[in-house]
Amino acid sequence: MAQYTRVSGSVGLITLQSPPVNALSAAVRQGIVDSMQRALSEPEVKSVVICGQNGIFSGGADIKEFGGQMSGPPLIPMIHAIEAASKPVVAAIEGIALGGGLELALGCHYRIAHSKARVGLPEVTLGLLPGAGGSQRLPRLIGVPAALDLITTGRYVTAAEALKFGLVDQITDHNTVNVAVKFAQRVAGQPLDARRISTYPCLCPPDVDVLFEEVMQRVRRTARGAIAPIACVQAVRAAATLPYNQGMERERELMATLFTSGQTRALQYFFFAQRAVGRWSMPSGARWDTSKPRPVHKAAVIGLGTMGRGITVALAQAGFSVVAVETQEKQLMEAKQAISGMLERGAKRRGVAPALDKINYGCNIQSVADVDLVIEAVFEDMALKKKVFQQLSAVCKAGTFLCSNTSGLDIDQLACQTRNPELVVGMHFFAPAHVMKLLEVVYGPKSSPLAVATAMQLGKKIGKVSVAVGNCRGFVGNRMLKPYLEQALFLLEEGATPEFVDQVLEEFGFAMGVFRMSDLSGLDVGWKVRMADGLVVPNSTTGQATRLRQGRRYSPLGDLLCEQGRFGQKTGRGWYQYNKPGSQVAKPDPWLHSFLDEYRARHTLVARRIDHQEVLERCLYSMINEGFRILEDGIAAGPEDIDIIYVFGYSWPRHRGGPMFYATTVGLNKVLERLEHYHQAHPDVPSLQPCDLLRKLVASGSPPIQKWREVIKKVRSQL
Numbered sequence: 062m063a064q065y066t067r068v069s070g071s072v073g074l075i076t077l078q079s080p081p082v083n084a085l086s087a088a089v090r091q092g093i094v095d096s097m098q099r100a101l102s103e104p105e106v107k108s109v110v111i112c113g114q115n116g117i118f119s120g121g122a123d124i125k126e127f128g129g130q131m132s133g134p135p136l137i138p139m140i141h142a143i144e145a146a147s148k149p150v151v152a153a154i155e156g157i158a159l160g161g162g163l164e165l166a167l168g169c170h171y172r173i174a175h176s177k178a179r180v181g182l183p184e185v186t187l188g189l190l191p192g193a194g195g196s197q198r199l200p201r202l203i204g205v206p207a208a209l210d211l212i213t214t215g216r217y218v219t220a221a222e223a224l225k226f227g228l229v230d231q232i233t234d235h236n237t238v239n240v241a242v243k244f245a246q247r248v249a250g251q252p253l254d255a256r257r258i259s260t261y262p263c264l265c266p267p268d269v270d271v272l273f274e275e276v277m278q279r280v281r282r283t284a285r286g287a288i289a290p291i292a293c294v295q296a297v298r299a300a301a302t303l304p305y306n307q308g309m310e311r312e313r314e315l316m317a318t319l320f321t322s323g324q325t326r327a328l329q330y331f332f333f334a335q336r337a338v339g340r341w342s343m344p345s346g347a348r349w350d351t352s353k354p355r356p357v358h359k360a361a362v363i364g365l366g367t368m369g370r371g372i373t374v375a376l377a378q379a380g381f382s383v384v385a386v387e388t389q390e391k392q393l394m395e396a397k398q399a400i401s402g403m404l405e406r407g408a409k410r411r412g413v414a415p416a417l418d419k420i421n422y423g424c425n426i427q428s429v430a431d432v433d434l435v436i437e438a439v440f441e442d443m444a445l446k447k448k449v450f451q452q453l454s455a456v457c458k459a460g461t462f463l464c465s466n467t468s469g470l471d472i473d474q475l476a477c478q479t480r481n482p483e484l485v486v487g488m489h490f491f492a493p494a495h496v497m498k499l500l501e502v503v504y505g506p507k508s509s510p511l512a513v514a515t516a517m518q519l520g521k522k523i524g525k526v527s528v529a530v531g532n533c534r535g536f537v538g539n540r541m542l543k544p545y546l547e548q549a550l551f552l553l554e555e556g557a558t559p560e561f562v563d564q565v566l567e568e569f570g571f572a573m574g575v576f577r578m579s580d581l582s583g584l585d586v587g588w589k590v591r592m593a594d595g596l597v598v599p600n601s602t603t604g605q606a607t608r609l610r611q612g613r614r615y616s617p618l619g620d621l622l623c624e625q626g627r628f629g630q631k632t633g634r635g636w637y638q639y640n641k642p643g644s645q646v647a648k649p650d651p652w653l654h655s656f657l658d659e660y661r662a663r664h665t666l667v668a669r670r671i672d673h674q675e676v677l678e679r680c681l682y683s684m685i686n687e688g689f690r691i692l693e694d695g696i697a698a699g700p701e702d703i704d705i706i707y708v709f710g711y712s713w714p715r716h717r718g719g720p721m722f723y724a725t726t727v728g729l730n731k732v733l734e735r736l737e738h739y740h741q742a743h744p745d746v747p748s749l750q751p752c753d754l755l756r757k758l759v760a761s762g763s764p765p766i767q768k769w770r771e772v773i774k775k776v777r778s779q780l
């Protein structure tokens with residue numbers, strides 16, 4: 062709702078009241094409409110101020126309303142009425158004015174912002190465009206190039222930047238509402254024609270066509286199939302080329318297309334999923350709201366390879382004191398140099414001083430005796446990690462949390478090496494650790510809620526999206542990656558090429574196809590894991606056993622490439638060829654194609670034509686099936702956890718919501734039916750066998766994803 066009061070005798074003050082962010086719900090819109098009518102009809106009132114309660118102007122349209130039937134006064138006519146008002150209306154912007162909130166402020170005649178306020182039009186991140194006139198008013202106010210930047214990226218700007226753009230008229234360090242009221246008194250009675258942004262001409266640079274062409278090309282390149290950024294460019298182009306009313310019509314048309322697209326539904330789901338993962342729970346019943354974290358002041362990182370360096374940078378940049386330990390002297394020297402470089406580059410970008418003094422380096426594990434939390438990031442080798450955990454347990458002060466950055470090893474085995482297994486959790490970062498947003502916080506059977514809460518809070522403080530997951534081989538992300546990679550290899554055996562599989566996956570929206578990704582991360586990484594698992598049989602070129610291991614179908618293609626020293630980008634050869642080791646430009650490799658032909662001939666496999674649909678279905682549905690197993694096993698508490706992990710950690714296209722949400726858009730019954738089909742064709746591939754939870758969900762009528770937790774609870778209680 063909105064509260065109307067009269068202040069200083071002649072100013073009508075409209076306060077938006079819809080906690081926590083004063084979203085423009087139907088009740089708020091009704092409140093604004095009613096309050097404006099009162100303000101305009103009261104003769105004593107000469108001007109109006111609109112503000113939001115609790116120091117927040119508005120977080121925009123109420124996203125929860127988008128899915129259903131919209132009621133209440135619509136936003137666009139409401140904003141038009143404000144702009145057309147005969148008395149000056151001043152927006153007093155505190156906290157944030159985002160999306161519809163900023164569009165409301167653009168309908169006002171003046172905008173006063175607090176110096177700490179941030180404004181922006183983030184609709185594009187929800188699969189929309191600023192459809193309440195924002196795409197037409199912003200370019201008229203701040204010019205086409207700046208408007209294109211803000212609208213296509215959705216980025217927020219500070220009050221200072223907004224003032225520079227001319228987006229706000231004044232900024233203040235004082236009480237914004239008081240300043241706005243005084244301002245409103247001053248401008249009362251002044252002519253308003255020149256203050257109505259919709260009447261402004263849209264000032265364009267002379268080379269505006271070139272500008273639009275360049276922006277459109279960039280947007281198409283980076284959108285990975287998302288349609289909203291493209292519609293945003295088209296809407297701003299309408300502002301630049303059409304009269305306001307026609308521009309509004311175009312905005313409405315584009316908005317209608319987006320509104321009914323699956324992409325906006327996926328992105329809105331994703332918005333709430335990001336918030337849902339913060340409300341973690343463990344199978345024991347421990348939860349985010351009943352488990353208090355312990356403050357961490359000083360942390361340590363053990364092992365300064367690529368991951369350890371990134372983690373050290375992330376901690377130091379967030380203001381933590383870090384003890385960074387590397388026992389190999391040469392590696393320590395290199396790490397120091399690399400970390401300083403990363404900190405300096407990061408600080409330069411953000412215009413702050415590099416946090417070099419936050420780090421103390423050491424070559425001895427004894428130097429971590431007084432820290433509150435340790436993150437072990439040594440080589441992915443269980444024996445080595447066990448030794449480190451034994452040492453840490455002996456060295457660290459009582460109560461120190463011991464965390465491992467393992468990407469999939471058993472957290473419980475590590476916990477067993479320590480005096481206090483309840484203080485042990487996994488903190489699985491993703492490379493590069495100071496850049497990637499995702500953190501899997503892995504709890505073992507002995508991990509305490511205190512340890513989980515502390516790791517989750519630390520993750521938040523260093524800017525990560527943290528997801529609490531249970532302990533199993535590969536946790537959530539890497540466990541689901543296994544069937545995906547496996548299917549990709551089987552497809553090569555059956556006739557596909559790496560280029561074709563990658564092209565299909567990239568068209569779907571992945572930043573990188575599976576083979577390009579494998580070349581980037583190094584084929585040797587998986588090879589070592591398979592060797593440790595006893596799956597690799599060196600130099601095995603023929604015989605049935607080559608393609609069957611531990612009772613299931615196995616493709617040795619990756620092992621055979623590794624035997625040839627083809628580890629990917631770093632060796633200049635992998636699934637593709639590169640100009641030189643370290644180069645990132647992948648080119649199809651005729652050698653690889655002949656190698657595949659020979660391999661198929663050796664195993665009497667007849668290459669067949671594989672189409673887009675089969676690549677997508679086999680790679681994605683097998684991965685989704687594993688996701689259902691993860692839910693069934695209680696390793697992830699809900700589908701949101703899996704989807705967040707896949708978007709932030711594995712470049713799953715955000716506009717498709719994540720693998721589990723994507724399954725709902727395909728239809729769970731179709732996923733089930735196709736898995737059954739492929740499993741029948743490949744009975745020796747267990748990952749294609751539909752899991753019980755998927756069957757149960759289909760049997761219970763494929764409920765919406767928000768209801769899955771109830772079905773999961775039932776399935777788990779029956780186990």
Ligand SMILES: CCCCCCCCCCCCC/C=C/C(=O)SCCNC(=O)CCNC(=O)[C@H](O)C(C)(C)COP(=O)(O)OP(=O)(O)OC[C@H]1O[C@@H](n2cnc3c(N)ncnc32)[C@H](O)[C@@H]1OP(=O)(O)O
Pocket residue numbers: 081082084120121122123124125136137157159160161162183184187189190191192193313316317320321333336337
């Ligand atoms: C059928 C054809 C029709 C065609 C015609 C179409 C015409 C349509 C006209 C309508 C045009 C509408 C145009 C406008 C669109 C918009 O405004 S879209 C919304 C834009 N705003 C945003 O994207 C902001 C989203 N919010 C945030 O970024 C952050 O929440 C925040 C505001 C910066 C605050 O951050 P923080 O303090 O970290 O808190 P959070 O935890 O993120 O949020 C707190 C709770 O508030 C909920 N919430 C936040 N914003 C909204 C919102 N806009 N709507 C609803 N709810 C919101 C958030 O979910 C949190 O709640 P919980 O999930 O319960 O914790």
